[in-house]
Amino acid sequence: MDSGTVAATLRGAADALTRGDDREVLVAIQAAQDALDAAKVHHLAAVQRTAGFELDGASAMSTWARTHLRLPAQTTRKLLAADSTLRDLPEAAEAGRIRADHVAVFTYGIRHIGRSVVREAQSWLLDVAVTHEPVEFRRVMQQLREAVFPESLDQAWADGMEKEDLQVNPVPMGWHVNGFLSTVTGAKLRAVLDSIAAPTDAEDRRTGAERRVDALDTLVSKVLESGLPSDKGIRPHLSVIADADTLAAARAGAGPAGTPAQLAGFGSIGPQLLSYLGCISDLTAIMTTTGDLTQARVLNVGRTRRLATLQQRRAIIARQDGVCAAPGCANTHLEIHHATWWENGGRTDLDQMVGLCTRCHHLVHRNLLRVAANGTGQFDFTDHDHRPLHRAYRQRVAAHRETARIRRTLATINTRRAPRNPPLRV
Template sequence: MLADVRELNEDAAKLAASSTWPLSDDDLTACLRATHHLAQTVAVMQARLVREAESRGLPTAHGHRTTAGWLRSQLRLDPHPARELSARAATLDRHAALQEALLDGHADIRQATEIADALDNLTTGLAELGDLGPATAEDILRNAETTMIDMAARLSAHQLRRIGERILAHVAPHLAERADELALARQEARAQRARGFTLSAPAEGLVRLTGRLGAEDAAIVQAALQPLCAPHPGDDRSPAQRRADALTEVCRLALRTGELPDTGGEPAQLAVTVGYDQLTQSLGTATTDTGSRLSATAARRMACDARLLPVVLGSAGQVLDVGRTRRLATGPLRRALHLRDGGCAFPDCDRPPRWTDAHHIIAWTAGGTTSLDNLVLLCRHHHRIVHDPAAGWQIRLGADRQPEFLPPPHVDRDRRPRRNLYHLRL
């Protein structure tokens, strides 16, 4: 057998080095399918060799606690593929029909894994059901296995996973509803135990978010994010970036409601600490109350937000001013901004008022007042643009006291003022 495997390997190596350009389109496609089938055949053989090694106790004899550890040393594998190979060997050993399907070209290894997982889950579900009617558990499992192998000719591994979740609807419809109810109950209980959400410590300006939610909770989160995830004309953000911005925006909206529970006896808020000299000169970095450091640009941008509270300290650390009320666009002033601007005032942005910040045209840090004539509503995206010196946009009030925007020269060489034509205005 070893000689045959080595000869096969030599032949395969020669073929892999051969030129492919002489192949016709049909032959090229046929060769691709044939090599894919060959890979599945090799996967079955590899799995059988691993199981034989386990039956002989080779991993333990070589000083390894697990088969995966032994495979790592023998094949120089990383931990994840070593565990995958060990699990695949055990899976195929339990399901002889899947081995045959792989060898016959009726399925590939990914499809076989999904079918095996579905059959294992079905075994658990049938045991919970108790009364199965006229059919036995063995009959139902055999029928499910045959059905899913047949479906593998048309469905991908991902699609087979979904079929596996409702396989009883195909092979034993009279049991499907009860089984689904029990399976969903198990999933929800498992999700409830496994749910979690973590934020890493900042590294190079980024914080990694990691979490798992149950299906119900995830649906609620998606419903909240979806309206904020839609791209707008000229939007060059990736889908992941749009979701990240949407999550931040949802939290900003929650902070604005004033309905979040108090923390430490104070309303939910973000404190930003900036040295007094740096603040008056519009220079220097800032630190949030979570210990994260921010650039001077970010600090100035956050200083415009009516729901973020600055904490200004003198050189000795004494508190000089905590959120001067005249800086905050609240109450009647905020309502007046809503009425005047109708939403984000940036040219033709369609964001509504509740998704905007109150931006100081003359920066509060530079002595600008918190008044209707010195404020303009900007969504988070356009707030960033206005605070970016490289972007080159400027804001001023027109003769009618409506905000207008002067574009940078690369947008309009004459820098003709633009207004938002989307929102209805007073």
């Protein structure tokens, strides 16, 4: 058969469908599309069974389909599975009134319920398929599976709890959220989001995605404002560390100035975002140095109290950029540790206290990790045999940050030197 002749015939039929009532034309187009999909499945499977793809020098059916039909391998596998399903369900094949997506649901049923069960129920399942869209048909097929395997519901719940995972990772433009929630946790989140994400009124033009993101922002904002317990006096919150010049420039709308502000757990942020966060947040001033007056001299309390004050905790967290001080550790939930233990005469002073994550803190008290103040506001870490820990990782990170600061400074200088108006093109 000449493929050119077939294509010309189909194009002529398509042109004929441009005349007449639009509704009737659409119904006819869909019927023709379903018939073409069925024909594609039939002939694709025939080429697979006869290894006809080898005549064109292809090593596999998926290779031939990718070359001659521009079909990805996944689509080819789906179409071949549809042929296998239709051969198992002769009534559905003879009907010729269901489309590829419906056949995919039958395939799901054969795999997850059993060929014999689906074959026995195919008459009434076919009635559902020809009168409902694929999504609704899949729901009915799932109900059949639940009726055949009622114990699967509780098993699915248990399996779901084992798969639970939630990751929120920083990427250049924001955060990538990925994970899996159990039945109950997911239902709770869905119920809250559906309630908060409802359109505010008839004039609400936000998309569903925009409303859900806004709802999540509202939810976490309310929790941060009032819903979480404090940790040694500090409620969980967003931390942005910026020097005075950077903050002043952002508030004045003067553009980049000095070192970019750092959003804890994310990285550098621009002056506009800093200005916005400064507008909706409380400000905690932490002096690092002013002449010969250091923050430590202001906040040190010596032996007058054992636990770090709220101001000291904030200063230590800021000093470490919110990250555990142990070399190579990137955990961010910090506990304050006296380098010289309190019971050994240690002082509650800034240069004697370090922020460690819970795991590293446990290692210290098991004598597997040792930390000592070196008198310069920094701390030296050694293992249980007093061998210095490898600090190359931290040194590479510091060098990278310094290089990045230099590049940003040069970019800022070049931007200020650049002409305000773009050059004319001729």
